Amino acid sequence: xxxxxxxxxxxxxxxxxxxxxxxxxxxxxxxxxxxxxxxxxxxxxxxxxxxxxxxxxxxxxxxxxxxxxxxxxxxxxxxxxxxxxxxxxxxxxxxxxxxxxxxxxxxxxxxxxxxxxxxxxxxxxxxxxxxxxxxxxxxxxxxxxxxxxxxxxxxxxxxxxxxxxxxxxxxxxxxxxxxxxxxxxxxxxxxxxxxxxxxxxxxxxxxxxxxxxxxxxxxx
Amino acid sequence: xxxxxxxxxxxxxxxxxxxxxxxxxxxxxxxxxxxxxxxxxxxxxxxxxxxxxxxxxxxxxxxxxxxxxxxxxxxxxxxxxxxxxxxxxxxxxxxxxxxxxxxxxxxxxxxxxxxxxxxxxxxxxxxxxxxxxxxxxxxxxxxxxxxxxxxxxxxxxxxxxxxxxxxxxxxxxxxxxxxxxxxxxxxxxxxxxxxxxxxxxxxxxxxxxxxxxxxxxxxxxxxxxxxxxxxxxxxxxxxxxxxxxxxxxxxxxxxxxxxxxxxxxxxxxxxxxxxxxxxxxxxxxxxxxxxxxxxxxxxxxxxxxxxxxxxxxxxxxxxxxxxxxxxxxxxxxxxxxxxxxxxxxxxxxxxxxxxxxxxxxxxxxxxxxxxxxxxxxxxxxxxxxxxxxxxxxxxxxxxxxxxxxxxxxxxxxxxxxxxxxx
Numbered sequence: 001x002x003x004x005x006x007x008x009x010x011x012x013x014x015x016x017x018x019x020x021x022x023x024x025x026x027x028x029x030x031x032x033x034x035x036x037x038x039x040x041x042x043x044x045x046x047x048x049x050x051x052x053x054x055x056x057x058x059x060x061x062x063x064x065x066x067x068x069x070x071x072x073x074x075x076x077x078x079x080x081x082x083x084x085x086x087x088x089x090x091x092x093x094x095x096x097x098x099x100x101x102x103x104x105x106x107x108x109x110x111x112x113x114x115x116x117x118x119x120x121x122x123x124x125x126x127x128x129x130x131x132x133x134x135x136x137x138x139x140x141x142x143x144x145x146x147x148x149x150x151x152x153x154x155x156x157x158x159x160x161x162x163x164x165x166x167x168x169x170x171x172x173x174x175x176x177x178x179x180x181x182x183x184x185x186x187x188x189x190x191x192x193x194x195x196x197x198x199x200x201x202x203x204x205x206x207x208x209x210x211x212x213x214x215x216x217x218x219x220x
Numbered sequence: 221x222x223x224x225x226x227x228x229x230x231x232x233x234x235x236x237x238x239x240x241x242x243x244x245x246x247x248x249x250x251x252x253x254x255x256x257x258x259x260x261x262x263x264x265x266x267x268x269x270x271x272x273x274x275x276x277x278x279x280x281x282x283x284x285x286x287x288x289x290x291x292x293x294x295x296x297x298x299x300x301x302x303x304x305x306x307x308x309x310x311x312x313x314x315x316x317x318x319x320x321x322x323x324x325x326x327x328x329x330x331x332x333x334x335x336x337x338x339x340x341x342x343x344x345x346x347x348x349x350x351x352x353x354x355x356x357x358x359x360x361x362x363x364x365x366x367x368x369x370x371x372x373x374x375x376x377x378x379x380x381x382x383x384x385x386x387x388x389x390x391x392x393x394x395x396x397x398x399x400x401x402x403x404x405x406x407x408x409x410x411x412x413x414x415x416x417x418x419x420x421x422x423x424x425x426x427x428x429x430x431x432x433x434x435x436x437x438x439x440x441x442x443x444x445x446x447x448x449x450x451x452x453x454x455x456x457x458x459x460x461x462x463x464x465x466x467x468x469x470x471x472x473x474x475x476x477x478x479x480x481x482x483x484x485x486x487x488x489x490x491x492x493x494x495x496x497x498x499x500x501x502x503x504x505x506x507x508x509x510x511x512x513x514x515x516x517x518x519x520x521x522x523x524x525x526x527x528x529x530x531x532x533x534x535x536x537x538x539x540x541x542x543x544x545x546x547x548x549x550x551x552x553x554x555x556x557x558x559x560x561x562x563x564x565x566x567x568x569x570x571x572x573x574x575x576x577x578x579x580x581x582x583x584x585x586x587x588x589x590x591x592x593x594x595x596x597x598x599x600x601x602x603x604x605x606x607x608x609x610x611x612x613x614x615x616x617x618x619x620x621x622x623x624x625x626x627x628x629x630x631x632x633x634x635x636x637x638x639x640x641x642x
Contacts, residue, residue, distance in 0.1 A: 049634045054543065075547045082545020093540050097231035102224060109221045110545040154544070 086155030247566025341420030559621030
């Protein structure tokens with residue numbers, strides 16, 4: 001599903017060059033639930049940026065769902081992100097001015113999809129995360145756990161093959177965090193490939209595989 | 221998608237009230253001025269009262285002569301049309317329905333101890349064919365009466381009330397003008413304040429007074445108005461007039477002659493009073509468009525600056541949209557859509573303000589269109605005025621929104637997704 005070959009990324013400023021990723025090679029099989037762990041600043045975020053086509057590597061190749069990424073042209077990467085990838089963030093990042101329905105609908109409005117079909121998909125997504133009764137609530141009217149569930153619903157609304165989750169339980173208490181992990185495991189059981197960045201060893205051990213980064217390199 | 225954008229626009233507009241107020245204020249003031257100007261110009265050029273048929277009339281108002289090397293005297297002379305040029309040449313053009321020559325001047329006098337300032341218009345008989353004056357009493361003077369230099373006059377209702385008070389029938393009564401007694405043959409309704417050509421309080425045959433430029437063939441104090449069957453004849457009339465002047469020019473070895481137009485009312489307003497040799501409608505249009513553009517540009521730049529400042533507030537939202545598949549082009553479209561909504565809202569407020577201003581201050585402020593005419597701000601609404609406002613809003617929205625939209629669409633999403641940066 002995901003293949004990284006000799007991926008390197010350097011961040012340059014006027015004063016200093018920072019090697020964020022150094023010759024990363026690995027594969028993620030379809031349906032795998034992978035955890036990425038490492039200390040702060042080791043390159044986890046950069047790795048997810050590159051897999052999610054939000055950033056371009058300085059060297060190396062990426063393949064997503066069998067498609068080698070030949071160009072990082074904005075329109076093409078946006079389309080691939082929309083169709084292949086769903087993101088879940090630690091701080092949820094719901095659009096505050098939109099209600100839950102409109103937030104979950106977001107990936108679908110960038111596809112050429114009939115409104116009735118969009119409504120069907122949004123409803124299915126909200127049912128999966130148990131938020132049907134909050135459909136027209138705004139993020140400010142919901143708890144952290146509900147917000148994260150709405151964010152998960154948004155991430156899966158377009159049936160992406162890959163979910164990229166950055167510390168999805170980082171801002172939640174343990175009970176709610178486990179609820180969120182249950183949702184992710186259910187998605188994974190249904191075939192979705194998930195890559196999760198986490199600092200929690202217990203959560204990481206519940207996944208299929210753990211990948212560790214240190215100073216931009218894979219270790220262990 | 222547009223519904224989503226519209227919801228965001230409403231939410232953000234109500235959230236950032238100061239920004240919304242500043243944006244709407246700038247836009248609505250600009251649109252207000254555009255509307256007031258457009259409405260007044262629309263009223264002037266649409267024709268009312270005697271100028272009801274203005275869209276079938278073209279005018280020659282200026283003549284320029286330059287002395288050639290063979291001339292022993294002279295130089296450059298720019299003035300209105302001369303009497304001989306009008307009588308013997310321009311009035312003989314074949315393709316017009318009616319051709320009139322007339323001149324205007326100020327008439328200052330003391331009446332009942334009070335200083336009065338009125339407009340006197342010296343005309344031929346065809347003047348009353350070219351313009352549609354409403355005679356409430358009597359009749360205009362005829363061609364024979366003009367040729368015979370009859371001491372006749374047509375006056376307006378307001379001049380009648382000034383000079384004769386409540387007297388009903390004043391036909392046959394006299395009006396003293398300088399040392400002459402003019403017999404009133406007709407009374408007309410006052411032309412509207414927006415009239416630019418059919419203007420006057422006192423009208424009499426131009427033949428009564430020998431003007432000082434009479435010996436001069438080309439220049440003098442007259443305007444020539446050509447009334448056509450339809451605007452399709454304008455080209456033919458222009459060609460005929462210019463060919464006639466070209467023949468005069470060729471026959472006269474001492475002078476080079478340039479005639480303005482004939483022009484329509486709108487063309488006349490664009491070229492103004494100047495050098496007929498250098499008149500160019502194209503350059504005039506370009507100049508006015510440039511002025512209009514500059515007028516819109518300044519508030520648009522202000523709004524652009526406000527929009528740039530706002531980008532930071534929208535950075536998280538834009539990063540989220542990008543993460544879920546919004547391409548740069550789509551984001552630019554969203555921002556421009558929201559900006560155009562804002563300018564349309566400002567435009568609607570500006571339109572309402574313009575009507576309020578005209579209603580309250582229509583006669584306090586006037587638009588100076590020609591040297592004899594300060595036109596009061598005027599209420600009128602037609603499709604052209606509406607289109608002018610709409611186009612201004614759209615241009616405003618695009619000018620003030622495009623560069624911020626480009627900046628916004630190029631933002632790197634990862635930088636703005638904090639707290640668990642992706």
